[in-house]
Amino acid sequence: MSAIQKILYATDLSEAAKEAMKWTKDLAEKYEAEVTIIHVIPDSVSKELSSFGADRTAPSADQERANLIDTKKEEIFALCQERQKDNLDCNIDLDHILVKTGQPVHEILATVENGDFDIVVIGTRGKGLIKKLLIGSVARQVVELCTVPVLTVRLPAS
DSSP states (O other), rough: OOOOOEEEEEEOOHHHHHHHHHHHHHHHHHHHHHEEEEEEEEHHHHHHGGGGGGTTOOOHHHHHHHHHHHHHHHHHHHHHHHHHHTTOOOOOOOEEEEEEEOOHHHHHHHHHHHTTTEEEEOOOOOOOOHHHHTTTHHHHHHHHHEEEEEEEOOOOOO
16 A cells, blocks of 8 residues: 555535545544645536626626635635544645635546645535436546545444
């Protein structure tokens, strides 16, 4: 088994993603690995923002997008601080948090390739077969297409 030096933790800020953060932390501690967090704002949200540009009194689409990216970075940073309260070490600075707009699977895979990551950690909600066939899940597509190992994490059974 190769040593893990760089971990990409992909989050949509769901409960499953929060569970995956625990696994990311454990892997990072065990291997003394660097962690980068990625959150992708889907194209559909990004396209809605572009409609704001028609009103000159409203912020431009670029400004709205920048504000949304900053807000998501702050949410992720706040999540790390919340985890610290639970005695979970989460030493992440904003320089290691990537917030991108686009198609989530494409952006995650491109980040893996460009960042030379050793593993991806991602939460999965475990949707039913019909939903997977109709919609597909980001986690499933990342597992199928990624060139590095992917650890998927589900919520523990309640």
